[in-house]
Amino acid sequence: xxxxxxxxxxxxxxxxxxxxxxxxxxxxxxxxxxxxxxxxxxxxxxxxxxxxxxxxxxxxxxxxxxxxxxxxxxxxxxxxxxxxxxxxxxxxxxxxxxxxxxxxxxxxxxxxxxxxxxxxxxxxxxxxxxxxxxxxxxxxxxxxxxxxxxxxxxxxxxxxxxxxxxxxxxxxxxxxxxxxxxxxxxxxxxxxxxxxxxxxxxxxxxxxxxxxxxxxxxxxxxxxxxxxxxxxxxxxxxxxxxxxxxxxxxxxxxxxxxxxxxxxxxxxxxxxxxxxxxxxxxxxxxxxxxxxxxxxxxxxxxxxxxxxxxxxxxxxxxxxxxxxxxxxx
Amino acid sequence: xxxxxxxxxxxxxxxxxxxxxxxxxxxxxxxxxxxxxxxxxxxxxxxxxxxxxxxxxxxxxxxxxxxxxxxxxxxxxxxxxxxxxxxxxxxxxxxxxxxxxxxxxxxxxxxxxxxxxxxxxxxxxxxxxxxxxxxxxxxxxxxxxxxxxxxxxxxxxxxxxxxxxxxxxxxxxxxxxxxxxxxxxxxxxxxxxxxxxxxxxxxxxxxxxxxxxxxxxxxxxxxxxxxxxxxxxxxxxxxxxxxxxxxxxxxxxxxxxxxxxxxxxxxxxxxxxxxxxxxxxxxxxxxxxxxxxxxxxx
Numbered sequence: 099x100x101x102x103x104x105x106x107x108x109x110x111x112x113x114x115x116x117x118x119x120x121x122x123x124x125x126x127x128x129x130x131x132x133x134x135x136x137x138x139x140x141x142x143x144x145x146x147x148x149x150x151x152x153x154x155x156x157x158x159x160x161x162x163x164x165x166x167x168x169x170x171x172x173x174x175x176x177x178x179x180x181x182x183x184x185x186x187x188x189x190x191x192x193x194x195x196x197x198x199x200x201x202x203x204x205x206x207x208x209x210x211x212x213x214x215x216x217x218x219x220x221x222x223x224x225x226x227x228x229x230x231x232x233x234x235x236x237x238x239x240x241x242x243x244x245x246x247x248x249x250x251x252x253x254x255x256x257x258x259x260x261x262x263x264x265x266x267x268x269x270x271x272x273x274x275x276x277x278x279x280x281x282x283x284x285x286x287x288x289x290x291x292x293x294x295x296x297x298x299x300x301x302x303x304x305x306x307x308x309x310x311x312x313x314x315x316x317x318x319x320x321x322x323x324x325x326x327x328x329x330x331x332x333x334x335x336x337x338x339x340x341x342x343x344x345x346x347x348x349x350x351x352x353x354x355x356x357x358x359x360x361x362x363x364x365x366x367x368x369x370x371x372x373x374x375x376x377x378x379x380x381x382x383x384x385x386x387x388x389x390x391x392x393x394x395x396x397x398x399x400x401x402x403x404x405x406x407x408x409x410x411x412x413x414x415x416x417x418x419x420x421x422x423x424x425x426x427x
Numbered sequence: 428x429x430x431x432x433x434x435x436x437x438x439x440x441x442x443x444x445x446x447x448x449x450x451x452x453x454x455x456x457x458x459x460x461x462x463x464x465x466x467x468x469x470x471x472x473x474x475x476x477x478x479x480x481x482x483x484x485x486x487x488x489x490x491x492x493x494x495x496x497x498x499x500x501x502x503x504x505x506x507x508x509x510x511x512x513x514x515x516x517x518x519x520x521x522x523x524x525x526x527x528x529x530x531x532x533x534x535x536x537x538x539x540x541x542x543x544x545x546x547x548x549x550x551x552x553x554x555x556x557x558x559x560x561x562x563x564x565x566x567x568x569x570x571x572x573x574x575x576x577x578x579x580x581x582x583x584x585x586x587x588x589x590x591x592x593x594x595x596x597x598x599x600x601x602x603x604x605x606x607x608x609x610x611x612x613x614x615x616x617x618x619x620x621x622x623x624x625x626x627x628x629x630x631x632x633x634x635x636x637x638x639x640x641x642x643x644x645x646x647x648x649x650x651x652x653x654x655x656x657x658x659x660x661x662x663x664x665x666x667x668x669x670x671x672x673x674x675x676x677x678x679x680x681x682x683x684x685x686x687x688x689x690x691x692x693x694x695x696x697x698x699x700x701x702x703x704x705x706x707x708x709x710x711x712x713x714x715x716x717x718x719x720x721x722x723x724x725x
Contacts, residue, residue, distance in 0.1 A: 155620055155621060188622060220623060
């Protein structure tokens with residue numbers, strides 16, 4: 099399968115009164131066609147900003163200051179952020195689903211209107227045609243009596259249903275890639291599972307790639323083929339999902355996995371939180387950003403700058419000096 | 428594309444359908460005063476449209492022999508100094524008042540809303556230029572500004588409309604600007620951008636409809652005060668040129684004969700009051716009926 103998206107050395111910064119916030123600092127990753135990839139990290143680690151950068155939706159005071167975003171062989175950073183080229187990519191080739199289904203739909207337009215708008219805009223469909231397709235999409239994402247519900251307003255749908263509508267909207271133009279930014283965070287747990295199953299089924303059906311941005315390792319564990327773990331604006335570990343879950347190498351990933359409850363473990367195991375807080379992204383030290391919270395830190399960590407990603411296993415990379423496997427034993 | 432649509436999992440049935448229009452009607456027509464305002468406005472429109480048919484006499488040409496007559500069967504509201512039938516002038520005054528009110532609201536509303544929308548959506552330097560200009564205009568009291576403009580341009584219905592338009596644009600721009608800024612921050616605008624909509628499309632299709640209910644209320648309430656402002660301008664002699672029929676000018680013409688012919692001032696004064704009251708009542712009713720907090724209730 100071919101490479102769909104390749105992000106190289108992406109840097110996105112925000113100018114604030116307090117100083118320069120390096121929200122995304124030198125991040126490189128790739129997405130293959132029809133692949134499901136997870137981007138995991140806690141709040142403020144740059145996972146959403148990196149995805150918005152790919153969509154070129156970073157608003158002032160934010161700015162993409164460097165790097166390349168190569169999508170289907172074209173560098174998206176060469177296009178004007180709001181120019182016709184980007185507009186024809188957004189929604190048609192790369193679609194995005196947001197966290198809050200309650201506020202992600204326009205309250206004054208019917209669901210049908212919002213769905214057909216995309217079809218008319220990107221695929222040049224006529225109104226009748228678009229309406230038919232919209233009804234099809236709605237029933238595809240599991241909304242009953244789809245035809246009649248096209249005339250309903252968003253407030254007549256529940257949160258889970260709205261997220262289904264969002265998925266239908268995201269996939270309406272058959273995009274190559276769907277970015278789901280914390281798609282299930284605002285929903286209750288049973289709905290979360292349903293929606294993740296639905297998304298997986300839908301991207302398989304539409305032969306799209308899926309990027310799941312989440313702070314919840316449990317969400318990606320089951321669906322993603324590969325994952326990227328982000329911390330303080332950088333990728334700290336990447337690799338195949340099963341490898342990372344079986345043998346996490348970066349201290350941060352190890353910490354994350356220790357604070358996820360598991361059913362298959364012996365009784366009495368205590369969840370171990372990661373002590374401390376993520377660093378302030380203004381005035382970051384040159385050393386590893388995780389150092390203050392790291393239980394495995396060695397002398398080298400304090401003296402030398404944050405290392406580059408290095409290969410530690412089968413396609414598994416970490417940004418750390420410590421050979422954690424030895425240290426744990 | 429996949430054609431045969433099969434559902435992944437069916438979810439529970441749809442909630443009961445609530446008609447927005449039905450709810451609007453229920454709230455809007457519930458209040459007696461709103462109904463009263465509507466009836467008054469309806470009558471006024473009728474009178475304004477059919478002024479030619481309804482007026483018993485020519486409102487512009489008087490008969491000097493019948494100057495300053497008391498109300499009688501022949502002249503229901505009496506005649507003015509030049510012997511013109513007061514009732515006919517009142518009827519034609521309705522036309523002037525509504526014309527000025529509506530044309531001003533339309534032109535000022537359109538210009539103000541566009542300015543506010545653009546300023547609110549783009550922000551930054553665009554917003555600064557537009558909104559500071561609006562602030563400068565707002566620095567003058569509306570009537571003083573209209574007076575100055577009307578004095579410079581001269582009287583006449585056209586110039587009154589221009590004067591009042593310039594004087595009221597900042598109000599619409601301000602409200603629209605604030606509404607745009609708050610609507611713009613909603614997730615669905617970001618989602619809409621993520622779906623590839625252009626700025627123009629987002630502004631017109633997504634922000635404008637969301638900002639509409641408060642604007643409708645503002646426009647309706649403004650109509651009353653515009654008619655009042657037009658009357659004030661005419662009263663001060665800078666409005667509609669004689670022999671044109673304007674309520675404000677009629678009040679002014681009549682007040683010198685307040686003791687002998689009180690009807691000459693009171694009738695147009697009452698008409699002004701009634702219109703303003705009616706527009707305010709309807710505006711209040713609209714405000715309640717368009718209240719977004721009521722959305723979805725029965």
